[in-house]
Amino acid sequence: MPLAAKFESTDTLRTFLGELEALGARITAGTVLEALARSQLRFDDVAPFVTPQPDRYSRRRVARTEAYEVLVMTWLPGQGSGPHDHAGSVSAFKILRGTAHETRFALAADSLVDPISTGELHEGEVGLDAGDVIHAVRNDCSRKEPLVSIHVYAPPIPELRTFSARSAGAAPLMVSPLSRVAYSKISS
Numbered sequence: 272m273p274l275a276a277k278f279e280s281t282d283t284l285r286t287f288l289g290e291l292e293a294l295g296a297r298i299t300a301g302t303v304l305e306a307l308a309r310s311q312l313r314f315d316d317v318a319p320f321v322t323p324q325p326d327r328y329s330r331r332r333v334a335r336t337e338a339y340e341v342l343v344m345t346w347l348p349g350q351g352s353g354p355h356d357h358a359g360s361v362s363a364f365k366i367l368r369g370t371a372h373e374t375r376f377a378l379a380a381d382s383l384v385d386p387i388s389t390g391e392l393h394e395g396e397v398g399l400d401a402g403d404v405i406h407a408v409r410n411d412c413s414r415k416e417p418l419v420s421i422h423v424y425a426p427p428i429p430e431l432r433t434f435s436a437r438s439a440g441a442a443p444l445m446v447s448p449l450s451r452v453a454y455s456k457i458s459s
């Protein structure tokens with residue numbers, strides 16, 4: 272079992288990780304989405320990885336192999352990511368507590384990104400990027416409770432590629448805790 276930390280995992284979490292492991296080379300956007308949507312994962316299953324931080328949303332690794340990585344993220348009210356993509360990896364996430372506000376962006380010719388849609392994901396709902404989405408996720412300031420989500424990346428992403436929004440003042444724009452890369456590198 273490729274668990275990253277020493278803790279007593281629940282049967283539900285073990286089952287979910289076992290399903291990812293069993294997918295092997297068949298791990299795709301569709302199979303990851305199906306496994307995540309079908310899973311009975313609840314907040315209690317990831318409680319050891321819920322680590323709120325006052326300065327930025329937290330990312331805790333649950334498991335990692337060459338094929339996939341599983342992270343739990345905790346977002347206090349007002350915390351969020353800036354616009355980013357997942358470097359071509361499949362990215363699927365499920366809300367385990369709270370409500371996620373997601374904004375999706377399109378990359379413009381001048382290398383800035385423009386918002387094209389917004390939406391909310393509620394507890395139990397699943398979001399998916401099959402490999403071509405630029406988005407930002409945040410826990411809205413008006414919310415009273417932390418947002419907790421579990422994320423699967425397949426394969427693991429080496430870094431979040433971040434972008435600058437044209438209307439930066441309208442986005443939370445907390446810089447990703449992972450490394451930032453220049454657009455010239457992204458487009459090469």
Ligand SMILES: [Fe+2]
Pocket residue numbers: 355356357362406408
């Ligand atoms: Fe993301």
